[in-house]
Amino acid sequence: MHIQEHRKAIDRIDQQIVKLLNERTRHVLAIGELKRKAGQEVYAPHREQAVLQRVCRLNKGPITNEQLRAIYREIMSSALALEKTLIVAYLGPEATFTHQAAIQRFGSSLQYVPLKTIADVFHEVSKGRADYGVVPVENSTEGVVTHTLDMFVDSDLKIVSQIVLPIQHCLLSRYPKDKIRRLYAHPQSLGQCRAWVQANLPRVEIIETSSNARSAELARKTPYAAAIAGELAAEKYGLPILERDIQDNAANATRFLVLGRQSTPPTGNDRTSLMISVMHRVGALHSALAAFRRYRINMTKIESRPSRRKAWEYFFFIDVEGHVEEPRLARALKMLAEHCNFVKVLGSYPNTE
Numbered sequence: 001m002h003i004q005e006h007r008k009a010i011d012r013i014d015q016q017i018v019k020l021l022n023e024r025t026r027h028v029l030a031i032g033e034l035k036r037k038a039g040q041e042v043y044a045p046h047r048e049q050a051v052l053q054r055v056c057r058l059n060k061g062p063i064t065n066e067q068l069r070a071i072y073r074e075i076m077s078s079a080l081a082l083e084k085t086l087i088v089a090y091l092g093p094e095a096t097f098t099h100q101a102a103i104q105r106f107g108s109s110l111q112y113v114p115l116k117t118i119a120d121v122f123h124e125v126s127k128g129r130a131d132y133g134v135v136p137v138e139n140s141t142e143g144v145v146t147h148t149l150d151m152f153v154d155s156d157l158k159i160v161s162q163i164v165l166p167i168q169h170c171l172l173s174r175y176p177k178d179k180i181r182r183l184y185a186h187p188q189s190l191g192q193c194r195a196w197v198q199a200n201l202p203r204v205e206i207i208e209t210s211s212n213a214r215s216a217e218l219a220r221k222t223p224y225a226a227a228i229a230g231e232l233a234a235e236k237y238g239l240p241i242l243e244r245d246i247q248d249n250a251a252n253a254t255r256f257l258v259l260g261r262q263s264t265p266p267t268g269n270d271r272t273s274l275m276i277s278v279m280h281r282v283g284a285l286h287s288a289l290a291a292f293r294r295y296r297i298n299m300t301k302i303e304s305r306p307s308r309r310k311a312w313e314y315f316f317f318i319d320v321e322g323h324v325e326e327p328r329l330a331r332a333l334k335m336l337a338e339h340c341n342f343v344k345v346l347g348s349y350p351n352t353e
Protein backbone atom coordinates (compact mmCIF):
# COMPACT_ATOMS: atom_id res chain seq x y z
CA MET A 1 0.00 0.00 0.00
CA HIS A 2 1.05 3.59 -0.60
CA ILE A 3 1.08 6.25 2.12
CA GLN A 4 -2.13 7.74 0.71
CA GLU A 5 -3.97 4.44 1.06
CA HIS A 6 -2.72 3.94 4.63
CA ARG A 7 -3.89 7.46 5.45
CA LYS A 8 -7.30 6.73 4.01
CA ALA A 9 -7.52 3.65 6.22
CA ILE A 10 -6.45 5.74 9.22
CA ASP A 11 -9.16 8.30 8.44
CA ARG A 12 -11.77 5.56 8.41
CA ILE A 13 -10.51 4.13 11.70
CA ASP A 14 -10.39 7.56 13.34
CA GLN A 15 -14.02 8.05 12.38
CA GLN A 16 -14.80 4.85 14.29
CA ILE A 17 -12.63 5.81 17.25
CA VAL A 18 -14.35 9.20 17.63
CA LYS A 19 -17.75 7.55 17.43
CA LEU A 20 -16.77 4.91 19.99
CA LEU A 21 -15.19 7.45 22.34
CA ASN A 22 -18.42 9.41 22.35
CA GLU A 23 -20.44 6.27 22.89
CA ARG A 24 -18.20 5.42 25.85
CA THR A 25 -18.59 8.98 27.14
CA ARG A 26 -22.39 8.75 27.08
CA HIS A 27 -22.16 5.81 29.50
CA VAL A 28 -19.71 7.76 31.63
CA LEU A 29 -22.13 10.69 31.82
CA ALA A 30 -24.97 8.35 32.81
CA ILE A 31 -22.74 6.92 35.58
CA GLY A 32 -21.93 10.50 36.64
CA GLU A 33 -25.64 11.24 36.99
CA LEU A 34 -26.23 8.10 39.09
CA LYS A 35 -23.27 8.93 41.31
CA ARG A 36 -24.54 12.47 41.82
CA LYS A 37 -27.93 11.15 42.95
CA ALA A 38 -26.27 8.69 45.33
CA GLY A 39 -23.95 11.37 46.74
CA GLN A 40 -20.88 9.44 45.53
CA GLU A 41 -17.59 10.92 44.41
CA VAL A 42 -16.97 10.74 40.67
CA TYR A 43 -13.35 9.66 40.87
CA ALA A 44 -13.28 5.88 41.25
CA PRO A 45 -9.63 4.76 41.62
CA HIS A 46 -10.63 1.11 42.10
CA ARG A 47 -12.53 1.16 38.78
CA GLU A 48 -9.72 2.96 36.95
CA GLN A 49 -7.32 0.31 38.17
CA ALA A 50 -9.64 -2.42 36.82
CA VAL A 51 -10.08 -0.64 33.45
CA LEU A 52 -6.31 -0.20 33.03
CA GLN A 53 -5.57 -3.81 33.95
CA ARG A 54 -8.25 -5.10 31.60
CA VAL A 55 -7.16 -3.09 28.54
CA CYS A 56 -3.54 -4.15 29.12
CA ARG A 57 -4.66 -7.79 29.25
CA LEU A 58 -6.58 -7.34 25.98
CA ASN A 59 -3.64 -5.62 24.29
CA LYS A 60 -1.83 -7.67 21.66
CA GLY A 61 0.48 -4.89 20.40
CA PRO A 62 2.22 -3.28 18.61
CA ILE A 63 1.13 -0.57 21.09
CA THR A 64 2.97 -1.15 24.40
CA ASN A 65 1.01 -1.42 27.65
CA GLU A 66 2.68 1.75 28.87
CA GLN A 67 1.45 3.67 25.80
CA LEU A 68 -2.01 2.18 26.16
CA ARG A 69 -2.13 3.22 29.80
CA ALA A 70 -1.19 6.80 28.83
CA ILE A 71 -3.97 6.89 26.22
CA TYR A 72 -6.54 5.52 28.69
CA ARG A 73 -5.27 7.90 31.35
CA GLU A 74 -6.38 10.76 29.07
CA ILE A 75 -9.67 9.07 28.10
CA MET A 76 -10.58 8.71 31.77
CA SER A 77 -9.32 12.21 32.51
CA SER A 78 -11.76 13.69 30.00
CA ALA A 79 -14.48 11.37 31.38
CA LEU A 80 -13.87 12.72 34.89
CA ALA A 81 -13.85 16.32 33.69
CA LEU A 82 -17.18 15.83 31.90
CA GLU A 83 -18.76 14.19 34.94
CA LYS A 84 -17.79 17.12 37.18
CA THR A 85 -15.39 20.08 37.28
CA LEU A 86 -12.80 18.41 39.46
CA ILE A 87 -10.18 20.45 41.27
CA VAL A 88 -6.95 18.76 42.29
CA ALA A 89 -4.78 20.68 44.76
CA TYR A 90 -1.12 19.71 45.01
CA LEU A 91 2.03 20.78 46.82
CA GLY A 92 3.37 23.33 44.36
CA PRO A 93 4.80 25.26 42.74
CA GLU A 94 4.05 24.19 39.19
CA ALA A 95 6.47 21.84 37.41
CA THR A 96 7.56 19.98 40.56
CA PHE A 97 7.53 16.20 40.86
CA THR A 98 4.27 16.44 42.84
CA HIS A 99 2.71 18.22 39.87
CA GLN A 100 4.06 15.48 37.60
CA ALA A 101 2.60 12.80 39.91
CA ALA A 102 -0.81 14.51 39.92
CA ILE A 103 -0.88 14.61 36.11
CA GLN A 104 0.24 10.97 35.95
CA ARG A 105 -2.79 10.01 38.06
CA PHE A 106 -5.50 12.41 36.82
CA GLY A 107 -4.45 13.28 33.24
CA SER A 108 -4.54 16.69 31.64
CA SER A 109 -8.29 17.50 31.54
CA LEU A 110 -8.70 18.47 35.21
CA GLN A 111 -8.07 21.72 37.00
CA TYR A 112 -4.87 21.78 39.04
CA VAL A 113 -4.15 24.20 41.85
CA PRO A 114 -0.58 24.50 43.20
CA LEU A 115 -0.46 25.35 46.94
CA LYS A 116 2.41 26.56 49.11
CA THR A 117 2.43 23.96 51.88
CA ILE A 118 1.35 20.40 52.63
CA ALA A 119 -0.96 21.84 55.34
CA ASP A 120 -2.64 24.03 52.70
CA VAL A 121 -3.36 20.95 50.56
CA PHE A 122 -5.01 19.18 53.53
CA HIS A 123 -7.08 22.31 54.38
CA GLU A 124 -8.35 22.95 50.87
CA VAL A 125 -9.58 19.36 50.54
CA SER A 126 -11.11 19.36 54.05
CA LYS A 127 -12.97 22.57 53.36
CA GLY A 128 -14.25 21.23 50.02
CA ARG A 129 -12.48 23.90 47.98
CA ALA A 130 -10.57 21.14 46.22
CA ASP A 131 -11.89 17.65 45.47
CA TYR A 132 -8.56 15.88 45.86
CA GLY A 133 -5.09 16.70 47.13
CA VAL A 134 -1.70 15.28 46.12
CA VAL A 135 1.24 15.31 48.56
CA PRO A 136 4.56 13.43 48.73
CA VAL A 137 4.85 10.89 51.56
CA GLU A 138 8.15 9.05 51.13
CA ASN A 139 11.21 8.77 48.94
CA SER A 140 13.08 5.51 48.47
CA THR A 141 16.45 7.19 49.18
CA GLU A 142 15.61 9.98 51.63
CA GLY A 143 12.80 8.39 53.65
CA VAL A 144 9.49 9.83 54.85
CA VAL A 145 8.10 13.30 54.41
CA THR A 146 7.38 14.00 58.07
CA HIS A 147 5.08 16.99 57.40
CA THR A 148 2.64 14.74 55.58
CA LEU A 149 2.55 12.12 58.35
CA ASP A 150 2.10 14.80 61.02
CA MET A 151 -0.88 16.29 59.17
CA PHE A 152 -2.86 13.04 59.58
CA VAL A 153 -2.90 13.46 63.36
CA ASP A 154 -5.62 16.11 63.24
CA SER A 155 -7.12 15.41 59.83
CA ASP A 156 -10.11 13.27 58.90
CA LEU A 157 -9.18 13.05 55.24
CA LYS A 158 -8.80 9.64 53.63
CA ILE A 159 -5.98 8.34 51.46
CA VAL A 160 -7.91 7.35 48.32
CA SER A 161 -5.00 6.29 46.13
CA GLN A 162 -1.23 6.34 45.84
CA ILE A 163 1.12 7.31 43.02
CA VAL A 164 4.65 5.92 42.71
CA LEU A 165 6.77 8.10 40.49
CA PRO A 166 10.34 7.19 39.44
CA ILE A 167 12.34 10.33 40.20
CA GLN A 168 14.92 11.16 37.58
CA HIS A 169 16.90 14.23 38.50
CA CYS A 170 18.66 16.34 35.88
CA LEU A 171 21.36 18.97 35.97
CA LEU A 172 19.93 22.08 34.30
CA SER A 173 21.94 25.10 33.26
CA ARG A 174 22.47 27.69 30.56
CA TYR A 175 26.24 27.23 31.06
CA PRO A 176 28.60 24.33 30.33
CA LYS A 177 29.43 22.15 33.34
CA ASP A 178 32.98 23.54 33.82
CA LYS A 179 31.65 27.11 34.10
CA ILE A 180 29.13 26.38 36.87
CA ARG A 181 29.88 28.09 40.18
CA ARG A 182 26.55 27.82 42.01
CA LEU A 183 24.08 24.99 42.38
CA TYR A 184 20.48 25.52 43.46
CA ALA A 185 18.85 22.41 44.92
CA HIS A 186 16.01 21.34 47.19
CA PRO A 187 17.45 19.48 50.24
CA GLN A 188 15.53 16.27 49.37
CA SER A 189 16.83 16.32 45.79
CA LEU A 190 20.35 17.16 46.92
CA GLY A 191 20.16 14.18 49.29
CA GLN A 192 19.27 11.96 46.35
CA CYS A 193 22.20 13.22 44.20
CA ARG A 194 24.89 13.80 46.86
CA ALA A 195 27.57 11.44 45.49
CA TRP A 196 27.07 12.67 41.93
CA VAL A 197 27.44 16.30 43.00
CA GLN A 198 30.58 15.52 45.02
CA ALA A 199 32.15 13.70 42.08
CA ASN A 200 31.07 16.10 39.33
CA LEU A 201 30.75 19.55 40.88
CA PRO A 202 33.04 19.36 43.92
CA ARG A 203 33.79 23.08 44.16
CA VAL A 204 30.42 24.70 43.51
CA GLU A 205 28.57 26.71 46.11
CA ILE A 206 25.36 24.88 47.04
CA ILE A 207 22.26 26.91 47.81
CA GLU A 208 19.22 25.12 49.20
CA THR A 209 15.78 26.09 47.93
CA SER A 210 12.15 25.40 48.80
CA SER A 211 11.33 23.37 45.67
CA ASN A 212 12.80 21.94 42.47
CA ALA A 213 10.83 24.46 40.43
CA ARG A 214 12.32 27.29 42.51
CA SER A 215 15.82 25.88 41.89
CA ALA A 216 15.20 25.99 38.13
CA GLU A 217 13.75 29.51 38.32
CA LEU A 218 16.82 30.79 40.22
CA ALA A 219 19.27 29.00 37.91
CA ARG A 220 17.54 30.64 34.96
CA LYS A 221 18.13 34.12 36.43
CA THR A 222 21.60 33.74 37.95
CA PRO A 223 24.91 33.91 36.03
CA TYR A 224 26.99 30.70 36.14
CA ALA A 225 24.28 28.84 38.03
CA ALA A 226 22.76 25.38 37.65
CA ALA A 227 19.81 23.57 39.23
CA ILE A 228 18.90 20.03 40.17
CA ALA A 229 15.32 19.47 38.97
CA GLY A 230 13.10 17.35 36.79
CA GLU A 231 12.26 17.49 33.10
CA LEU A 232 8.98 19.34 33.65
CA ALA A 233 10.90 22.18 35.32
CA ALA A 234 13.47 22.26 32.50
CA GLU A 235 10.63 22.68 30.04
CA LYS A 236 8.77 25.31 32.05
CA TYR A 237 11.82 27.48 32.73
CA GLY A 238 13.46 26.94 29.35
CA LEU A 239 16.67 25.51 30.79
CA PRO A 240 18.85 23.07 28.83
CA ILE A 241 19.34 19.61 30.36
CA LEU A 242 23.12 19.10 30.73
CA GLU A 243 22.84 15.65 32.24
CA ARG A 244 20.01 13.23 33.02
CA ASP A 245 19.61 10.64 35.76
CA ILE A 246 22.07 12.17 38.19
CA GLN A 247 20.42 10.54 41.24
CA ASP A 248 22.80 8.21 43.09
CA ASN A 249 20.31 5.38 43.26
CA ALA A 250 18.95 4.30 39.87
CA ALA A 251 15.79 2.96 41.54
CA ASN A 252 14.98 6.34 43.09
CA ALA A 253 11.21 6.72 43.45
CA THR A 254 8.80 8.87 45.44
CA ARG A 255 5.42 7.77 46.71
CA PHE A 256 2.65 10.36 46.69
CA LEU A 257 -0.78 10.15 48.31
CA VAL A 258 -4.08 11.28 46.87
CA LEU A 259 -6.25 12.69 49.66
CA GLY A 260 -10.02 12.77 49.46
CA ARG A 261 -13.13 12.76 51.61
CA GLN A 262 -14.56 9.30 50.79
CA SER A 263 -13.04 5.83 51.08
CA THR A 264 -12.13 3.66 48.11
CA PRO A 265 -13.82 0.22 47.76
CA PRO A 266 -11.63 -2.93 47.56
CA THR A 267 -9.97 -4.11 44.32
CA GLY A 268 -8.50 -7.38 45.61
CA ASN A 269 -4.98 -5.90 45.68
CA ASP A 270 -5.01 -3.07 48.20
CA ARG A 271 -2.90 -1.44 50.83
CA THR A 272 -4.12 0.09 54.10
CA SER A 273 -2.44 2.90 56.03
CA LEU A 274 -3.00 3.17 59.77
CA MET A 275 -1.97 5.45 62.56
CA ILE A 276 -1.83 4.00 66.08
CA SER A 277 -0.70 4.95 69.53
CA VAL A 278 0.11 2.17 71.99
CA MET A 279 -0.34 2.01 75.77
CA HIS A 280 2.61 3.00 77.96
CA ARG A 281 3.49 -0.55 78.88
CA VAL A 282 6.48 -2.81 78.38
CA GLY A 283 6.06 -4.72 75.13
CA ALA A 284 2.90 -2.84 74.11
CA LEU A 285 4.00 -2.30 70.51
CA HIS A 286 5.09 -5.92 70.25
CA SER A 287 1.71 -7.18 71.51
CA ALA A 288 -0.16 -4.80 69.20
CA LEU A 289 1.73 -5.95 66.13
CA ALA A 290 1.18 -9.59 67.02
CA ALA A 291 -2.33 -9.06 65.62
CA PHE A 292 -0.86 -8.90 62.12
CA ARG A 293 1.08 -12.11 62.58
CA ARG A 294 -1.93 -13.89 64.02
CA TYR A 295 -4.05 -13.03 60.95
CA ARG A 296 -1.15 -13.37 58.49
CA ILE A 297 -1.26 -9.76 57.39
CA ASN A 298 1.88 -8.53 55.65
CA MET A 299 3.17 -5.28 57.17
CA THR A 300 5.06 -3.24 54.57
CA LYS A 301 6.02 -0.18 56.61
CA ILE A 302 6.26 1.23 60.11
CA GLU A 303 7.36 4.76 61.04
CA SER A 304 7.28 6.45 64.41
CA ARG A 305 6.64 10.16 64.97
CA PRO A 306 6.49 12.17 68.20
CA SER A 307 2.81 12.80 68.97
CA ARG A 308 3.44 16.52 69.62
CA ARG A 309 0.67 16.29 72.23
CA LYS A 310 2.63 14.80 75.09
CA ALA A 311 6.41 14.46 75.52
CA TRP A 312 7.77 10.98 74.71
CA GLU A 313 4.45 9.82 73.31
CA TYR A 314 4.64 8.41 69.81
CA PHE A 315 2.36 7.70 66.92
CA PHE A 316 3.16 4.78 64.65
CA PHE A 317 2.30 4.95 60.98
CA ILE A 318 1.80 1.47 59.62
CA ASP A 319 1.10 0.16 56.12
CA VAL A 320 -0.29 -3.32 55.65
CA GLU A 321 -1.50 -5.33 52.67
CA GLY A 322 -5.27 -5.71 52.36
CA HIS A 323 -8.42 -3.61 52.62
CA VAL A 324 -10.30 -2.73 55.84
CA GLU A 325 -13.47 -4.22 54.37
CA GLU A 326 -11.79 -7.64 54.09
CA PRO A 327 -12.75 -9.76 57.15
CA ARG A 328 -9.18 -10.89 57.84
CA LEU A 329 -7.84 -7.35 58.16
CA ALA A 330 -10.95 -6.21 60.05
CA ARG A 331 -10.33 -8.97 62.63
CA ALA A 332 -6.65 -8.07 62.91
CA LEU A 333 -7.53 -4.42 63.51
CA LYS A 334 -9.96 -5.39 66.25
CA MET A 335 -7.24 -7.34 68.03
CA LEU A 336 -4.74 -4.52 67.42
CA ALA A 337 -7.12 -2.00 69.02
CA GLU A 338 -7.09 -3.97 72.29
CA HIS A 339 -3.44 -2.96 72.76
CA CYS A 340 -3.74 0.64 71.58
CA ASN A 341 -4.90 3.97 72.97
CA PHE A 342 -6.13 4.70 69.57
CA VAL A 343 -6.25 3.37 66.00
CA LYS A 344 -7.11 5.48 63.00
CA VAL A 345 -7.50 4.04 59.50
CA LEU A 346 -6.05 6.61 57.12
CA GLY A 347 -7.34 4.76 54.08
CA SER A 348 -7.43 1.57 52.01
CA TYR A 349 -6.50 2.04 48.37
CA PRO A 350 -5.31 0.14 45.28
CA ASN A 351 -1.77 -1.16 45.59
CA THR A 352 -0.65 0.46 42.32
CA GLU A 353 3.01 0.79 41.49
Ligand SMILES: O=C(O)C(=O)C[C@]1(C(=O)O)C=C[C@@H](O)C=C1
Pocket residue numbers: 028031032042043044045047048051075076079080083
Ligand atom coordinates in the same frame (compact mmCIF):
# COMPACT_ATOMS: atom_id res chain seq x y z
O1 LIG B 1 -16.86 3.81 36.13
C1 LIG B 1 -16.96 4.95 36.60
O2 LIG B 1 -17.23 5.13 37.80
C2 LIG B 1 -16.69 6.14 35.76
O3 LIG B 1 -16.94 7.25 36.21
C3 LIG B 1 -16.08 5.96 34.42
C4 LIG B 1 -14.59 6.09 34.43
C5 LIG B 1 -14.08 5.63 33.03
O4 LIG B 1 -13.87 6.50 32.19
O5 LIG B 1 -13.97 4.42 32.81
C6 LIG B 1 -14.19 7.50 34.69
C7 LIG B 1 -13.73 7.96 35.89
C8 LIG B 1 -13.62 7.12 37.08
O6 LIG B 1 -12.56 7.50 37.91
C9 LIG B 1 -13.57 5.69 36.72
C10 LIG B 1 -13.99 5.22 35.50
